[in-house]
Amino acid sequence: GENVEQHPSTLSVQEGDSAVIKCTYSDSASNYFPWYKQELGKGPQLIIDIRSNVGEKKDQRIAVTLNKTAKHFSLHITETQPEDSAVYFCAAGGFQKLVFGTGTRLLVSP
Amino acid sequence: NAGVMQNPRHLVRRRGQEARLRCSPMKGHSHVYWYRQLPEEGLKFMVYLQKENIIDESGMPKERFSAEFPKEGPSILRIQQVVRGDSAAYFCASSPWGDSGNTIYFGEGSWLTVV
Numbered sequence: 001g002e003n004v005e006q007h008p009s010t011l012s013v014q015e016g017d018s019a020v021i022k023c024t025y026s027d028s029a030s031n032y033f034p035w036y037k038q039e040l041g042k043g044p045q046l047i048i049d050i051r052s053n054v055g056e057k058k059d060q061r062i063a064v065t066l067n068k069t070a071k072h073f074s075l076h077i078t079e080t081q082p083e084d085s086a087v088y089f090c091a092a093g094g095f096q097k098l099v100f101g102t103g104t105r106l107l108v109s110p
Numbered sequence: 111n112a113g114v115m116q117n118p119r120h121l122v123r124r125r126g127q128e129a130r131l132r133c134s135p136m137k138g139h140s141h142v143y144w145y146r147q148l149p150e151e152g153l154k155f156m157v158y159l160q161k162e163n164i165i166d167e168s169g170m171p172k173e174r175f176s177a178e179f180p181k182e183g184p185s186i187l188r189i190q191q192v193v194r195g196d197s198a199a200y201f202c203a204s205s206p207w208g209d210s211g212n213t214i215y216f217g218e219g220s221w222l223t224v225v
Contacts, residue, residue, distance in 0.1 A: 034213065034214075036216070042219070043114075043217050044216045045216070046215060049213060089153065091153075097143075097158060099155065100153040100155075103151075
């Protein structure tokens, strides 16, 4: 089955800096790669996703890149703000089931 | 995650009791997923259901756990004879029918504490 690894587990940046979170996956059949943001005591919120026929996708300050050959994908947040502080999860899968990474705790200091 | 409704949000049960968690998917969604999140850990897939059918229950513990999604009403995750290790956040998610590479949307979760 699919296995997703996520790094780093914690990331501290200064406000305005960029943050990068990386994930690798094992199943070459996976074709869908979403990213979720989870704040304390709340459910995961979808922030961006990418499908296997696309190499890069951007939405304002957030971008995701996918390298299918190497089986890795990354989340890039530019101009970070304190409200970006949360736990971020990557996931990989296809129809029916997603496998999640273990999460990255991002702390943005003012 | 607006639209996926879970209740109760918080539930306390004594060891040996039963816990029932309910999930109403977003309007128009006919696929429901349950995930479990232990403290400081990621989300672990439990079960995937469509109306009146369990499609994939490969993540469900073999005993004490069951799930259903009836033709009418919410999906139910049932945990019998709870033990302390069942304490976790249980998240329901839903997606629309037939969306390959499903975009799934999560509810706010049900936090189960077993004392």
